[in-house]
Amino acid sequence: MPPSQLEVVVTVTHDDVVRWIRAFADVIAKNKDSLTDLDSAIGDADHGINMNRGMTAVLAKLDGDGSADIGALLKTVGMTLVSSVGGAGGPLYGTLFLRLGAAAAGKEELTDQDWVAMVTAGVEGVQSRGKAEPNDKTMVDALIPARDALAAAVSAGEPFGDALRASAAAAEEGMKATIPLVARKGRASYLGERSAGHQDPGATSSWLLMRTAAETLGDHED
Amino acid sequence: MPPSQLEVVVTVTHDDVVRWIRAFADVIAKNKDSLTDLDSAIGDADHGINMNRGMTAVLAKLDGDGSADIGALLKTVGMTLVSSVGGAGGPLYGTLFLRLGAAAAGKEELTDQDWVAMVTAGVEGVQSRGKAEPNDKTMVDALIPARDALAAAVSAGEPFGDALRASAAAAEEGMKATIPLVARKGRASYLGERSAGHQDPGATSSWLLMRTAAETLGDHED
Amino acid sequence: MKKLINDPENVVREELSGIARAHGDLVEVHIDPHYIVRTDAPVQGKVALVSGGGSGHEPMHGGFVGMGMLDAACPGEVFTSPTPDQMEAATKAVDGGAGVVHIVKNYTGDVMNFEMAAELCRSEGTEVESVLVDDDVAVQDSLYTAGRRGVGATVLMEKIAGAAAEQRRPLKEVVDVCRKVNDNARSMGMALTSCTVPAAGKPTFELGEDEMEIGIGIHGEPGRERRKVAPVHDIVEMMATPIVDDLPFKSGDQVLAFVNGMGGTPLIELYIVFHELASLLDGRGIGIGRNLIGPYITSLEMQGCSITLLKLDDELTGLWDAPVKTPGLRWGV
Amino acid sequence: MKKLINDPENVVREELSGIARAHGDLVEVHIDPHYIVRTDAPVQGKVALVSGGGSGHEPMHGGFVGMGMLDAACPGEVFTSPTPDQMEAATKAVDGGAGVVHIVKNYTGDVMNFEMAAELCRSEGTEVESVLVDDDVAVQDSLYTAGRRGVGATVLMEKIAGAAAEQRRPLKEVVDVCRKVNDNARSMGMALTSCTVPAAGKPTFELGEDEMEIGIGIHGEPGRERRKVAPVHDIVEMMATPIVDDLPFKSGDQVLAFVNGMGGTPLIELYIVFHELASLLDGRGIGIGRNLIGPYITSLEMQGCSITLLKLDDELTGLWDAPVKTPGLRWGV
Numbered sequence A, B: 001m002p003p004s005q006l007e008v009v010v011t012v013t014h015d016d017v018v019r020w021i022r023a024f025a026d027v028i029a030k031n032k033d034s035l036t037d038l039d040s041a042i043g044d045a046d047h048g049i050n051m052n053r054g055m056t057a058v059l060a061k062l063d064g065d066g067s068a069d070i071g072a073l074l075k076t077v078g079m080t081l082v083s084s085v086g087g088a089g090g091p092l093y094g095t096l097f098l099r100l101g102a103a104a105a106g107k108e109e110l111t112d113q114d115w116v117a118m119v120t121a122g123v124e125g126v127q128s129r130g131k132a133e134p135n136d137k138t139m140v141d142a143l144i145p146a147r148d149a150l151a152a153a154v155s156a157g158e159p160f161g162d163a164l165r166a167s168a169a170a171a172e173e174g175m176k177a178t179i180p181l182v183a184r185k186g187r188a189s190y191l192g193e194r195s196a197g198h199q200d201p202g203a204t205s206s207w208l209l210m211r212t213a214a215e216t217l218g219d220h221e222d
Numbered sequence C, D: 001m002k003k004l005i006n007d008p009e010n011v012v013r014e015e016l017s018g019i020a021r022a023h024g025d026l027v028e029v030h031i032d033p034h035y036i037v038r039t040d041a042p043v044q045g046k047v048a049l050v051s052g053g054g055s056g057h058e059p060m061h062g063g064f065v066g067m068g069m070l071d072a073a074c075p076g077e078v079f080t081s082p083t084p085d086q087m088e089a090a091t092k093a094v095d096g097g098a099g100v101v102h103i104v105k106n107y108t109g110d111v112m113n114f115e116m117a118a119e120l121c122r123s124e125g126t127e128v129e130s131v132l133v134d135d136d137v138a139v140q141d142s143l144y145t146a147g148r149r150g151v152g153a154t155v156l157m158e159k160i161a162g163a164a165a166e167q168r169r170p171l172k173e174v175v176d177v178c179r180k181v182n183d184n185a186r187s188m189g190m191a192l193t194s195c196t197v198p199a200a201g202k203p204t205f206e207l208g209e210d211e212m213e214i215g216i217g218i219h220g221e222p223g224r225e226r227r228k229v230a231p232v233h234d235i236v237e238m239m240a241t242p243i244v245d246d247l248p249f250k251s252g253d254q255v256l257a258f259v260n261g262m263g264g265t266p267l268i269e270l271y272i273v274f275h276e277l278a279s280l281l282d283g284r285g286i287g288i289g290r291n292l293i294g295p296y297i298t299s300l301e302m303q304g305c306s307i308t309l310l311k312l313d314d315e316l317t318g319l320w321d322a323p324v325k326t327p328g329l330r331w332g333v
């Protein structure tokens, strides 16, 4: 069933996106240690540190941003992450935001349809950069369910806030589902069977990203 | 008052000296860890290890020794210590035994007078090698009282066993008296005031040497 | 956490200041983006070698910049791959017109960042070839995983390919030499203690007083297996046997035997490891043509070691022996 | 105790086997008594340099045997001065007819053992001069104590005097160069952790998670003072200030700045130490003409560092720069 196309409803403004990014930076700062702890268990103890360095750099860039172009804003976020995070997280989150930006190029307001298209492009970017499949125990395991739940809710005509919350819930479920998995991508894969029993740090930060979207954009009036 | 010179009494035989050396090796092996612990506090944690390496080497030499010359025997002990102990302990104990050997050169039996002369020469050797004065917190603080008590008892005509026991008791007192001292020689002197409150490891091994003499030679009939 | 540092956030920057100050005759340190180039870069007509990776492995990579080895190194944050902008800037700074080789250790982060950098460089007309190092036999090699990690062979590749480039061999040949080193080298590491990432502030893993990790990487990743500590004779057997059997190294082979310290293990122990390794190789009829012993690819203050064997032929031996003049490796000049 | 060793009793012997196997092109290792000589010893007509000391300080001294540095080194047991028979054998093995210099670190044991060895050698007609190293400002210098310890300056003396001997300077001049190095060098060390003597099996001292020892030696001796850990900026100030004030080093002086790792501290931290040291010296107008950074005189696996400053003039600088080819220090050839 095609989505109902009654009228174009502006769902997300430039200010909203800025609030989302700022809130995500805040959430990363608060969860820096716990993300790093997750990475200690099956990686190299830096995921929280890396993401926090990146989002701190992003905040500094936001302060100077005058334009209203959401695409340009997200591209800046992506570029900043690429050049400040490093590791696996940098190219993956960088690509995610660069693709969000490309999908929103030139737009000053976004509809829920735009949002679905952007997230779809972003997740595609992560997969084409990292070549991870579902169940490889990576951030992809949070992102794909999030994207699917979002797209389904929007195409079912649900309110945007509900769609974002469904997306966050799906991300959380995907994140938790990484616990029993044996990693097949990234640093955790070196551990083989020993990687099972631990929650993937990247899936966790991806869930935080989706949850923050629901919290900051989900209260917008439709 | 000069010592009574009624007749020459043989007090120590070649076999006695061998028993003394073997017993000392045994005592050192048993006290290896505690001597090393003392050296940890104000030195470099090796005095027991060093002395034990040396006395183990001495034991190996004793096994092959056929001569009856006590001087030669003690010289072998000294040379073996010099070439196997190292550190401060090697030259000091080595010199001690070399001097004992020189003083007993050619003798197959020793009188108590001989023993006094030997110990006197040995302690002199330690002092000329190490330049330590009393109260520098070294083995000299056990050796000098031991020598003095020995000489006094022998010249007072006391039985040899009693003289050796007096000597050991004086060594013990001298050893304990090192505890409050601030070291002025050896490695412990680097600690300055921090060396006070610890018993000197070398004074402790010197006491063990004297105590072993009393135990192995002191039951000899006069 | 006890370290000789100021602020955990500034470790890399302050380290780079120290390197700049100490080795100004050999290298130039650029800040923002961070990269280290040899003072005479770009060397016209010479293939340039660029490597990089997280910091915390010193002297690798910055200490290997100089005549006969790397043209540039890009230091990331501690244990974090550097970013594409660093690699792009370094690549441009050393491009002498004969092409640039990126030496990339096989970690997802390093691979992706170097990939993005190579795309950027190529889009601006610089000829860039990438070479992967993946010599760690502790990790299963499979199409369905990230594959083997790059560890000790990196040092050997940087030295040997550096010599090849210094001989003015063309890009393709330098790349071939890199691949030859990788194809003929195998490594394995172990840890007696964990390391502590400065910004994390606590040990990455906890080991009991009688435990060790076999098959660790160089980033404080736990190994494949936790075992009771054992005499070094047995430890060397646990490490060297899978290495020898993997290539396999065979009786009659000549190897370069590289015993590497993880940062917290002193040379006296590494010599004992080497002594055991030599006995083991003797027993298998494998000759040690060359050796390297010391902390060259470290994991902060971790106690432990790794062993790398590289099968030698005349070409590789000659390139190994060629002069090198870097802060971390120097001979022949 | 976790170490890469087999039997604590055999540590030195197995280490020496490793050195013999690894560096057979440069040195020859003799067992019973233990000593290491350069392969071309005795070098006729050249003053020979012999040093030695307890093991556990690798690469010192055995790693400094070779062209341009020592002719022989005598390794004792761990942290225990070697014995006179070792020194006598080594002295005879390297005597090229121009006399032999014994480089002796000022520890009671080393002094007495070398003294006995020198007596033995002289009694058999070998010309032997002894030089003391006593550069540690952490220790009070007084007629009534054992005096200052010999630490970092030993490495510098061995290199510089080695170059002087290589120039075929006569015995007296080589001795003068040694004394000049000692007179112009000052050092101080600190520890973040203790080391463990293998045969003792437990740490020589215990330090809390927030404590450090300032003014330690190189044998796990406790230092002069226990303090709370501090940023490296402050630590360098605590170490460098007494060094600078002692000689004193003055504005306008050129120095060789030697930042030494104690065995368990990685290079990344040493570069940060060097960065702080350079800033401090900048502030006092003291120039760094040369530097040396790394683990050269270690204390087993101890974490910590020492700083040595040597005031340079043209003679010392020239001798420092002269070629050296040893397992532990190599340049110019």
Ligand SMILES: Nc1ncnc2c1ncn2[C@@H]1O[C@H](COP(=O)(O)OP(=O)(O)O)[C@@H](O)[C@H]1O
Pocket: A039, A043, A044, A046, A047, A050, A051, A086, A087, A088, A089, A090, A092, A126, A129, A130, A131, A132, A137, A138, A139, A140, A185, A186, A187, A200, A201, A202, A203, C079, C080, C081, C108, C109, C110
């Ligand atoms: N190939 C990949 N595709 C997608 N995500 C990946 C891939 N490899 C790793 N990741 C994600 O990256 C996270 C680790 O990121 P981070 O710790 O920042 O980088 P690094 O592993 O380089 O230290 C993992 O938890 C995982 O979710």
Ligand SMILES: Nc1ncnc2c1ncn2[C@@H]1O[C@H](COP(=O)(O)OP(=O)(O)O)[C@@H](O)[C@H]1O
Pocket: B039, B043, B044, B046, B047, B050, B051, B086, B087, B088, B089, B090, B092, B126, B129, B130, B131, B132, B137, B138, B139, B140, B185, B186, B187, B200, B201, B202, B203, D079, D080, D081, D108, D109, D110
């Ligand atoms: N100059 C000296 N004269 C006499 N005894 C000394 C002197 N210096 C040190 N000693 C003794 O040596 C002991 C230490 O011996 P040891 O631990 O074997 O040697 P080192 O100090 O070289 O490690 C000290 O406890 C002290 O009794």
Ligand SMILES: [Mg+2]
Pocket: A039, A043, A044, A045, A046, A047, A087, A187
């Ligand atoms: Mg990580």
Ligand SMILES: [Mg+2]
Pocket: B039, B043, B044, B045, B046, B047, B087, B187
């Ligand atoms: Mg001692």
Ligand SMILES: [Mg+2]
Pocket: A044, A046, A087, A088, C079, C080, C081, C109
């Ligand atoms: Mg990382």
Ligand SMILES: [Mg+2]
Pocket: B044, B046, B087, B088, D079, D080, D081, D109
């Ligand atoms: Mg000692």
